[in-house]
Amino acid sequence: MATGAEQVSAGATEKLTRSARGLRTRMHQTWRKVGPWRLAITFLFLALALFIARYSWERVPIAADIERMLYDVRSTSMAPRVAQDDRIVMVVFNDQTLIETGRRSPLDRVTLAKALAKLDTLGAKGIGIDILIDQATPEDQQLVDAFKALRTPTYLAFVSAETNPDFVEYGQEEFLRAFQQSIAGGAVKPASVLFESDLTDNVIRSWPNQPTSLPALLSNALTPVHPEFRQYIGAIRFRYPADPERPVFAKLPIQLFTGDFPAEALRDQIAGRYVLIGGDIFDVDQFETPATRVQGGTTIGLEVHAHMLAQLLDGAMFKAVSPSMLWAAAILVVLAGALTAMLDVRPWLLGLILLAQIAIILLIPYWAQARDVDTQYLPVFGWVAGWFIAFAAVGTAARAVGSEQRRFAQSALGKYLPRDVANLIMRDPDRLALHGEKREIYALFTDLEGFTKLSHAIAPEMVAFLLNRYLDMLSETVLRHGGTIDKFVGDAVVAFWGAPISRVDDPDRAVEAAIAMYEAGEAFRRSAPDGVPPIGCTRVGLHFGEAIVGNFGGEGRIQYTALGDSMNAAARLESANKQLKTTVLVSETVAKRSTFSHFRPMGRVAVRGRSTPFAVYEPVPHLPEADVTRLTALVERFDNGDKTALEELESYASDHPEDAAIANLVYRLHEVGPGGSFVLD
Structure with a gap:
């Protein structure tokens, strides 16, 4: 129970x-x-x-x-929400410093030199300076002497006009390089202080891209503990104080290190810490961050560097x-x-x-x-x-x-099947019964290059108009050559020959249709309305093999379709066109069965889902027969181990620089060697 x-x-x-x-x-x-x-x-x-x-x-x-x-x-x-970070301290030029020194730009070099000399005696782990020395002043020599005397590892700000053209001119960059060259060989090295804000709203959210043309970012330069941050471009981990009265990073005015204030009184504030020196000046070097967008205000660039350094020290990579x-x-x-x-x-x-x-x-x-x-x-x-x-x-x-x-009659069938097949089904409705059978078919896949990207650039009405027109042209081509339309997948057309009825000339019909569909795609490109961005070419893949063909989907909604490895192989061939620089690719199984003579070999490829590589060919009806014969012989000789054949292929490619497919074939044969196969992505 x-x-x-x-x-x-x-x-x-x-x-x-x-x-x-x-x-x-x-x-x-x-x-x-x-x-x-x-x-x-x-x-x-x-x-x-x-x-x-x-x-x-x-x-x-x-x-x-x-x-x-x-x-x-x-x-x-x-x-x-954290307590004050005792690993990092900021030493800042502030508005009071400007008042006392009577200098706003460039910042007073004597003040910086005196502060560095005192900081060097206090046991800092490293010093990062977010101040650009990008123009000459009479006090430069005093600053040069201070830099040369430093024993603490120190990193001085550097930016380039190429990576930051809005704020740095080439003349400033030249001075930066010359100044840093003048202090080279000591404890001072350059470090990048480049930030990247979001182009949409100018908010700093992420670590910047770090090009190899620049030295390491200031945070990366100061400590090597997590070198993987050299390539990190994810979010900055901003932290906020648990106690509003104690900020995350201590901030000391630079005047403490330039006057008569005893250095030893500051040792506990500096020893064993990373010291970041920079500006905290009203309306200069101020940035927006996620927090300032929510709470108001701005953040100084030096504090952004401090957050990035703390994130690096913690290995907190998002x-x-x-x-x-x-x-x-x-x-x-x-x-x-x-x-x-x-x-x-x-x-x-x-x-x-x-x-x-x-x-x-x-x-x-x-x-x-x-x-x-x-x-x-x-x-x-x-x-x-x-x-x-x-x-x-x-x-x-x-x-x-x-x-x-929903209406389902001969007119609907005629949109997907050739007329003789549609008539056969109308005479024998039992053919619409839900069942499948194993058949040998010629499976075809197409794709219109770049149509998805194009659809984002034009109005939806124009997308619908172009897509319908394109699919009409390709559908008519399939039906005219006696093929069966399996389905449309976006701008892609899936079709096959050999079912529900097969014909002796199915291989030739399928090859001719593949060529005609590419040409129909070219006609579609040329006839695009004014104002439509350039449309890509149509790529086609064709393969012969077994498939389960029949009506599937249930009694209320059926679809005559083909399932199996041959369909997958055709799809792989279609996508392989992009890598092989071709537009129409057929498998060896198709080339052997067709009477079409203008197939040029495109090497041997291995695709996902198939354990055995196979040869592929490109139908080239407009290429002279002598060229087709020559290329076929050269590829065969190379596969048999004749290295001179590859040299002749290279010569042919040089004589036909417009033929990207042949150049790509030569490259692949160099890579895989005689009898080898190229693995497709």
Whole structure:
């Protein structure tokens, strides 16, 4: 006899099962009955939702500003609250220093020289100077003498006109180099003080890119404990005081080290610490950080260096979020919004589910930030917006179910199948039964180079117009050559020959179609409307092999498609065009079966998912037959170990500098050697 707990568990399981079954049924009915135009609009909005959920930080105006604001609030609220850091002390020129010295720019060199001489006696671990010595003064020799006398490892600020053209001229850089050369050989070395603020709002959030043309960044130069920070460009870990009365870093005025104040009284403040010297002057060297954006005010550049040095000393390197994770998150939130719209539950329960999902989306970045993940580029606002767009788009389509019926007849079949195949299916409807069979097919994949990037640069209406026109041209080409259109994946066309009926000349039809699809893509490029940025070429991959072909998808919504290794191989060949500098690639299995004679060999390649490398060929109908024969013979000779063949290939490539594919072939043959295979990415 079942216990009460077992009965409750069984009841909960049954409810979950009924809910899942109901969701599947509702999805099935929705996509079965919604009209094609509404379906297209729904998918367009889903694509928009996905775009915003992935790129709102980078490419969506206004949303990008919101994302940065959310990050600033998040990083400030989750930042460590710490006691004063006893490893670093700042010694600053301040406005009182300027009053006392009567100098504003350049800063008084005598004051700096006196301070350095006294600091050198107090046992500092290292000294970093964020002051540019970029112009001459009468007191320069006194400062040079002070630098040469130093025994403490010291690093003097350096920037270049190339990396910081807005603030440094070439004349200043030349003086910097000459001055640092004059003190070379002692304890003083140059260090970069370059910062990189966000171009959108001029806020410093990340470590700068550290080009090899510059010396090490000041923080990296002062200590070698974590050399991996030499390549780090992630978020700066700003820390904030646990006690508002005691800042994170002690700040001493430089006047303490230039007058009659006894040096020994300052030893406890300096000994064993890193000393950073720089300015704390009103309206000079002031920066915005996430905290100042939230709380107001600015931060001096010297304090930013102090935070970076403390972060380096702690080895606190934030973990970056990979692009694949960002894509996965974007897809997940859009999918969650779409599926939530399909739920058939009470309004109050739907409201709770909605609030729970939005709360999770908003809390995940805080959870990640607390675990030292760099959440700078998490598109949190984009996730929420994408979720709502997907929810609204699918919900609108779902509410329209019942008012429209999906038509599936000969006219629809004719858009995907050649006319004779469509007529055959219409005469024998049993061919639409859900089943699959193993067939040998010629599988073809295409891709339009750069169309995704192009779609971000033009209006959505123009994207839809261009994409529909392009797919019409390629679809007509497939059907004209007797092929079956499997599917469209964005701008990609998937097609095959050999099913549901096969013909003796299928290999020639497939090869001719592949060439014609590339040429149709070129015609599409040339006929683009005015104002549309340049469109890339169409790349095609063609492979012969076994596949499972048939109708799949369920009784209410079926698709005649092919599954298997041959489809994957064709897709790999299509993507290989980019690496091999070709436009149409066919496998050896296709070249051997076709009567087409103008195939030139493109070497042997190894692709993911296939254990055995195979030869690939490029159909070149416009290349003289003599050239095709010559290239085929040379590649064969090289594979048989004749090194002179490679020299002849190099000569051919030199005579045809416009032929990037041949140049690439020569490069690959050099790399892999006779009989070798090139591993594709």
